[in-house]
Amino acid sequence: MPYLPSGFPDGAWLSDVVVDLGEVFAAAGFELSLVGGPVRDLFLGRTSPDLDFTTDARPDEIISAVSGWADAHWDIGRDFGTIGIRKGDDTIEVTTYRAEAYDPESRKPEVRFGRDLGDDLVRRDFTVNAMALKLPSFELVDPHGGVRDLYAGQLRTPATPEESFSDDPLRMMRAARFASQLGLDVAEGVRGAMTAMAERISIVSAERVREELVKLIIGDHPRAGVDLLVETGLAEIVLPEVPALKRLDDEHNRHKDVYQHSLKVLEQAADLETDADGPVPGPDFILRFAALMHDVGKPKTRRFEARGGVSFRHHDVVGAKLTRKRMQALRFDKETIRAVTLLVELHMRFYGYGDQGWTDSAVRRYVTDAGDQLERLHRLTRSDVTTRNRKKAARLDHAYDDLEDRIAALREQEELDKIRPHLDGQQIMSILEIPPGPTVGKAYKFLLEHRMENGPVAEEQAAALLKQWWAEQD
Incomplete structure (x- = not known):
């Protein structure tokens, strides 16, 4: 009992x-x-x-x-x-x-x-x-x-902080974790020792660091935990891509503070998690970590344009590569790495939808490329809007509402999350009378592309399309 x-x-x-x-x-x-x-x-x-x-x-x-x-x-x-x-x-x-x-x-x-x-x-x-x-x-x-x-909301050590962190340097990561989990303020002496001894975290195994980082990210106050890692210098060793965002600050105000923006996106992503019965039950490490890392490609891609603007072309692709490398160094499992890096890579895909409009084919590709991460991608994309311009924020929100409505309509019409070519491999080999080999894969890809562009067709029409494609091959 x-x-x-x-x-x-x-x-x-x-x-x-x-x-x-x-x-x-x-x-x-x-x-x-x-x-x-x-x-x-x-x-x-x-x-x-x-x-x-x-x-x-x-x-x-x-x-x-x-x-x-x-x-x-x-x-x-x-x-x-x-x-x-x-x-x-x-x-x-x-x-x-x-x-x-x-x-x-x-x-x-x-x-x-x-x-x-x-x-x-x-x-x-x-x-x-x-x-x-x-x-x-x-x-x-x-x-x-x-x-x-x-009850005072303070984090102190029983012995001196220097003795405590010398005995086990991972405790410096735990300090940031407890700032996140429990909302505790770190005592000045503890903060000072973390700053002075940050380099000592390098002797701790990647696996132990990773476990503390995960607990920090899924805490109730992840922003506080990440900020403490950055301010004390620990992040320079365990997650250097994040403090690099702080060095991206622009004294001429030609672009937003990317570090503070990333922390805000992290908070907003956490707010969009669902309960246990929803599609993204919180706390969700994959969504939150993707939110934190989504712009880490910007320092390497920043360019000052001739007219005074700033661009970060392809920062999504570069950021995905940096995120994958960091997560591999921290010994994350392959599936978690795949999910997080996919979200980072796709987080810019939506922009332009409201202005340009998307064909049904583009909507299908968005869903297909997101795969099992679509619900997280919905939340990451919405979280990435931190502008204070209310009209711009409302416009983006309305555009994403429209995209989700179109996805729902197409899914109902076509079972979008189960998109496959019109014919499977066995059917392709039977119709073309060919054995297994690379040609079957090429035919499969052709039919998938046609399916993405034009939607479903009857099996007889699919067979005719396949034969026409086959006749055009060298």
């Missing part, structure tokens, strides 16, 4: 497995405390998806204590003092009191087991995460003022 310790705001609860586990460890003669995020979230009136515990028991003693009680356990984190446990529907991690430090020349943390709960709490990243509830009594242990800082 859900359990809420006294003294905490309504809205959060703990599984009764927390009480049970505390009693299991007490019976075995060991200390156990719920620690970190789950405790912080109780004060925020919300339920944490994770249950993290710390204990004076060593890994082998943890296993011995839970044997016969846990449904399963695993020791994949044994080297770090962590044992994973499953009890019913709950997945739990229990970690021996510890202290971590990075050798300046190493990417891997050096693990040292601590002697008591105080040793463990002082080595944690921030005071709001350095609180513990002793079990099974639920006595709060808060030696560094985490509750005070949480």
Whole structure:
């Protein structure tokens, strides 16, 4: 049954497995405390998806204590003092009191087991995460003022920021993540240490940096998190394409502030996410990251025109290439890279629609090129309008409404999202009496182009078109 310790705001609860586990460890003669995020979230009136515990028991003693009680356990984190446990529907991690430090020349943390709960709490990243509830009594242990800082909306470190970030440089990324997730202001001392030590983030693996970046982007206040990365210099190392937008500022006001524009697009994209039943459930990393990166091709494509204007021709294509390279460096999976870079590449495709008008063929190509990213592209394109000119904004909004209406009408008429050539490969080979090979692919492409330009035709007409095309081939 859900359990809420006294003294905490309504809205959060703990599984009764927390009480049970505390009693299991007490019976075995060991200390156990719920620690970190789950405790912080109780004060925020919300339920944490994770249950993290710390204990004076060593890994082998943890296993011995839970044997016969846990449904399963695993020791994949044994080297770090962590044992994973499953009890019913709950997945739990229990970690021996510890202290971590990075050798300046190493990417891997050096693990040292601590002697008591105080040793463990002082080595944690921030005071709001350095609180513990002793079990099974639920006595709060808060030696560094985490509750005070949480209600004050401030992010501080238990030890000095320099000591904390030297022990684990990834904590500098976490500071930006918590600015995004929790809306906390970073204390000046913490901000100063992040700025002075930013270069040290380079010893942390790309995978760990990526995970913090994802959490930052999908937080409630992503703009604040990104801004902190840029202001402290961390972004110069982990996401240099974004601070490059700030260097694009034009003292002659010949173009807008691209950096601030990108942050605004990020915010507006997040506002257009849907609920869980909609086409783009939020928070959506792919949409948000594409919004942040959509203009990163501008620094490399900026040109000052003879009449005093500024152009950024093909910044969409260049930006997609830069985004792909950065995401590969951060070890993102191929599918996420594909989705984000496609959005960046297509984000300019809509412009001109309202002035020039599009044929049905152009609308079909827009949908086909967007593929499974069409709903995100709708939102990214709308988010890219940050002009203060109300008439211009209204005109663009109306034009995109019209485009979406046309897409809906064509989809209903033609099942647009399932566009295929008039004939498949087997039919092509049968009609032309040819074996599999490159010619079949060329014929397929011809029929697809005709389908895109002219819409669907009957199978007999398609066969006649194919034979006519075949007769014209050398």
